[in-house]
Amino acid sequence: MAREIFRKEALDQLASPEGLDRPWSLVPARAWVSLAALSALVGGALVWSILGRIPETVAGAGVLINPGRVRSLQSPYGGQIVELSTRVGQHVNKGDMLAVVNQSELRQALQQAKVRMKELERVDQSQRRLEADRSEKESSLRMTQQESLNQGLLELESIGSRMIERNQELLAAQLAGLKKTREEVSGLHQELAGQLARFRALETKRLATSDAVIAAGAEVVRSDIQLAEMDLKTFEFALKDLEIQQLDAQRRTRQVELKSELRRVALEAVRAELDRSQSEALRESQIMDQRDRIATIEKQLDEQGMIRSPVSGRVVELAVNLGQVIGPGSRCGAVEADDEDAELGLRNLVYLPLSSGKRLNPGLKVRVTPTTVQRERYGGILGKVTRVSPYPVTEESATAIVGNPEIVKALAQPGGMIEVEVELERDANSFSGFRWTSAGPKLKFSAGTTTATRITVEERAPITFVLPILNRF
Structure with a gap:
């Protein structure tokens, strides 16, 4: 007899058609509660993930x-701290001195500036003496030159002018006399020529001797010679007049040269004075610049050598010690x-x-x-x-x-x-x-x-x- 695994009543109940019209329960009621809670949790998390903010x-x-x-x-400035006038926690007013910096480099620069100042002043004084001596000598030389030039110009304008005028007057008088004499000789020459013609006519008629004709011809020749000599003299006077005009032109040229030389001497005096003034101005400018430099360094030593409080308040830190060497901007x-x-x-x-x-x-x-x-x-x-x-x-x-x-x-x-x-x-x-x-x-x-x-x-x-x-x- 085969072993029965299931009970007979259970098998009969399953085979019975009585329960076919009832719905089956796939999920238990307790599971529905858990599912609803899980859905709400997931939905809430989804909404939070979208609308929430982290x-x-x-x-x-x-x-x-x-x-x-x-x-x-x-x-x-850099240097050694030689004085500390405050401590941490102390109240200070604006502008109070907190420390003093010994600026050795600045003091050395001041000493060098003063030495340079003395050297500039010494050079200026020496240069002034040299320029004064040179100016005096040049002025004396220029005065001598000007006197000589003025004297030469005066002689040319007065003596030379009068001499030329007198020569011209004498030459004019000589020309006038020569002209008058020539006119007279020319008239005599014409008369002698007429007389010679008459003697020749008389000779043909044997009314005059040949000696008379020859003598009359000789007189005509002598008058011709006199006229020629007078013409030559007139030419010489013309040449002399040209020489006088040339001398006058030379005199005038020399006058222009002397006046130009006077202007040159005067211009040299002005130029020398201008050079001297410029040299003095340059030296004075150098001295003034050096004085300003000394004043600036002294002011730096008086003011910037001290570290002062920028405001009224309490000292909260001191980063330096007495005797410490610091650099600029420390x-x-x-x-x-x-x-x-x-x-x-x-x-x-x-x-x-x-x-x-x-x-x-x-x-x-x-x-x-x-x-x-x-x-x-x-x-x-x-x-x-x-x-x-x-x-x-x-x-x-x-x-x-x-x-x-x-x-x-x-x-x-x-x-x-x-x-x-x-x-x-x-x-x-x-x-x-x-x-x-x-x-x-x-x-x-x-x-x-x-x-x-x-x-x-x-x-x-x-x-x-x-x-x-x-x-x-």
Whole structure:
């Protein structure tokens, strides 16, 4: 007999058609409750992933500052600190002397400038004596030349002119007499020629002898010779007149030369005086420049050799010691200005790496927690970004703002850093004077307090972390 696996009653019940008209239950009732809860949870998560927001923050270390309040002390010149007139914590007034720098190089420059000044004055005095002596000699020589030239010109204008006039008058008289004599001889010649013609006519008639004719001809020849001599004399007088005119022209030329020489001598005198004046002016200018240089160096020794407080306030740092040698522009300390000298209230200054700082823009929300309080207990001070440096800043420029190089070194970021300024929200009802995310501590904060800063770069829907492509929409 075969072994029965199922009971007979169960097999009969399954084979019976009585239950075919009833619906089957595929899922138990308890499973429906779990499924509904799971669906609600998934739906809520989906809605949250789309409509919810997760803030993306950038964290960094910062420091509270009061812009314009902490002033750095710098020495404009290098040298040895020979006097310290203040100490850390002491209150000073604006312009008070804090330290004295012995500027050996500047004192040496002053000594050299004074030696140079004496040399310039000595050269000037020596040159003045030489120029005065030379001017006197040149003036005497010029006076002699001018007297000689004027005398020659006077002789040419008076004696020479009168001599030429007399020669011309004598020549004119001689020409007039010669002309008159020639006219008379010419008339006599005509009469002799007529007489000769008559004697020849009488000779043909044998009324006159040949000796008479010859004698008459000889008289005519002598008159011809006289006329020729007079004509020659007239020509000589004409040549002499030309010589007189030439002498007069030479006289006039010499007059022009003498006058030109007088003008040249006068011009040389003016030029010599001008050269002397220019030489004196140049030396005086060099002396004045050297005096100004000495005055400038002395003023630098009197004023810039002293390190003075730029504002009224409290000395918060002294970075030099008595006897220390410093260079030009060296930082000597810092002064925290009084309230009347402070232009703005406390602000938070953050230094971030380039990769983080370049993501920030003015207006972003910030939470600032001073390191002296617990963030888990008190939260942070609310604020917003007001300024982001467009270029990386150096530790030197950061020190000039913060006022303490040690704090800057602690905040410095390797590979360059971006400076971010945060304006803190005020709350007159809070003890600290700032608006906190919670009630805030019972503390007051001052410049130099370091902070932990969180800056909200953006708020993103959770689903964009899973599907970054949705950030484009």
